[in-house]
Amino acid sequence: MASSPPSRRRFLALSGLTALSVPLTAACGGGGSGDQPAADGKVTFAWWNIATTEPGRSLFPQISSAFTAAHPNVRIETTSLENEAFKSKLTATTSSGRLPDVFQTWGGGVLRQQVDAGLVEDLTDVLDWSSQLTPVSLQAYQFEGRTYGVPYDIGMVGFWYNKKLFAKAGITAPPVTWAELLEDVRKLKAAGITPIALAGKEKWPGHYYWAYLAMRVAGLPALRQAATTKDFTGGGFVQAGVHLKELVDLQPFQTAFLGAGYATPGGQAATMGNGKAAMELMGQWGPSVQKDAGADLGADLGFFPFPTVDGGVGRATEVFGGGGGFALRKGAPKEALDFLRFFVLDNESKLLASNGYLPVVKGAESRLTDANKKVVADSLVKATGFQLFLDQAYPPAVGQEVNDSVADLIAGEKTPEQVTTSITEAAKSA
Template sequence: MGDPALSRRGFLAASAAAGLGITALSGCGGDSDGGSSGTTTIEWWNISTTEPTKTVWAALVKKFEAQNPKVKIKIVQLENDAYKAKMTALTSSGKLPDIFHTWGGGVLKQQVDAGLVEDLTDRTKDFSEGLLPVAKEPYLLDDKLYGIPFDIGMVGFWYNKALFKKAGIGEPPTTWNGFLDAVRKLKSAGVTPLALAGKETWTGMYYWAYLAMRTAGIDALTKANEEKDFTGPGFVEAGEHVKELVALQPFQKGFLGASYSTPTGQAATVGNGRAAMELMGQWAPVVQADAGKGLGDDLGFFPFPAVEGGKGSITEVFGGGGGHALRRGAPQAAVDFLKFFASETTDRELVKKTGVLPVVPAAEEALTDRNLQAVQKQLKGATGFQLYLDQAYAPAVGQEVNDSVGALIAGSKSPEQVAQSITKAAKEEQ
């Protein structure tokens, strides 16, 4: 799958966990120290290797320990790829950390199916029911909750208001045909409509995924994965719409060789005003400003348009976030820490200091960034949520979605071949 999670958070340097010793899971089972104090040690594995999150989370642990003197939290932090590799090995061994980072979706399902993850439905009901509903979606399997979110976000179109005005586009489009018309108007005005990092195929996957949601319907994506069949007409139609867009030649020159967050990549192309739009997650404004100049007040956000005659709705969103799960049989102290981490007080601190979107509705007041407020508004009004396909599905299937859609955009695969390739990968996972 490459490194989509870090690529999507391109503004965070992929700091390596150099020198970090990987210890045995000493905290599993809530071990007592064996003395009269009866201290319970909880091991917490996460990927917060970058600042400011690393320092903020360490301070939160100290605060929790001060409130719970009989509990010791041992933090194990790993860079994204190292974490994935280590967790794959631990899953195979049948022994997971007390608390561990999860993106939900396919990997979490594999861990749940192996009987390694705690069902949190009842153990967290007193606080999880108050969390933003869409934030919990990636961790719900068969209506049971296996993770508690601390972050949530969605993909949408970030656009340059000045370039829209130059092209005579008054309001962002709400339908696919309206979107294509906007692309044509931008081209007629001498403006590059869209920036795309064709070298990193997850960026193009967003178009196909959203179009599949809008044509086949959001439930069809789950059903197709369960039935190992993506050849239905809605999925082929999604590919045809992608092809329809590509035929308008909407992307910047050299897009097939472009990366996402480099000085000449997708984000910089938008941030420097050389393209009118990009389809990207809530981190986009920061990366645009980091890789380019940034657009300031000229930057706007709108949801992916509805497709005329499709089964989906414009209020169904596509995205992801981060959460924490517990190993099966984890002690109550681990649940207590999840409750602490999901409290309004903690969430406000996370929003203010680390830039995450709030998962506790009452913490929304701490959100002051105009761009993030725009995303949060869409999330609050969401009627459905689809996790990134390269996280929702088994890794090999997710990678095939990315690669096949990349080939479609490059012109080397047809919409039918995309559907067939994804189906083949899904069947081989059985």
């Protein structure tokens, strides 16, 4: 699974982080973590991941066991946490100047803050196999030409939809424009079908709507310029909120969506997987979580890109998303990097076969067998622009404000103008 919001507990200011004197060679591992072997002579390193749902829940331990079987001098201490719990724990750990030896990351502004604090290993000169990875998959982990993370999954956010429910509502083809999407929502409601499943409690799924609308209305350059100028009050960003409010006013989401989680029982993924909603806006991992939390929609499941907006400058070939990766703490044992190579290169076929991940190794997309995954992969190959999840692309405080303010808009507690003002204030304070 990919992106969910950073914890509400923010990172310490960089000056505070860099002033900490915690010895990093002892950070977050068990006995033997870092360069010092354990009493039994084994090199031990800590590995934190978010593999709490299938296929990762079964696959990740298999990969770890295969590595330690081939490297009997290594012990891996694994911690698997759900997205929200992981980010809360990692935030607290980062704030104390400590990181696990190997840890899940989505790159962007969150990783950048950890890098600037001197807590993350620069992999550029030791990652001699990076040329085997696709450039787009590495992008989120690179700053000023240096590489600080290794991807294992890459993809995009789009609408997963139930073909059977669309047909029941008389919808013969997925919408191409925002106006068509709104009309399809009306048709679904008229047919007694819940149009969209949303995990309102977790906030990060809601930010996908505002981010994509900002891309479609104002364009990718506007998002990047706003990150530099720290000003999100432009008309394009306000209009993104106006369009989102158009959707919200149609009451398209399932009952009690504001209290719903994502992968929890009865949450967004289960609502979609069990055929109780016609659509969800979610990343490439969507089908596997639907299956894990609910049921497998099989041939009834389809995918379509986020629609364009009439009058907007953004194009349908500009995609929003990201993937999963791992970074190493400063001073992590060399065996940790060996493990990442093993995980990504030696197990690429297993990752793809699981239908939970999209390829990061060049040319591997040709081995995809799932029709929907092929659509996503082909969209990435043809993409004319790429935007990382905003709650990861921007500094943690800014990303959190995007999530919070958009959630308030969806809940009817903020206007489109107030959303852009709050994000701008957070950016100027970051």
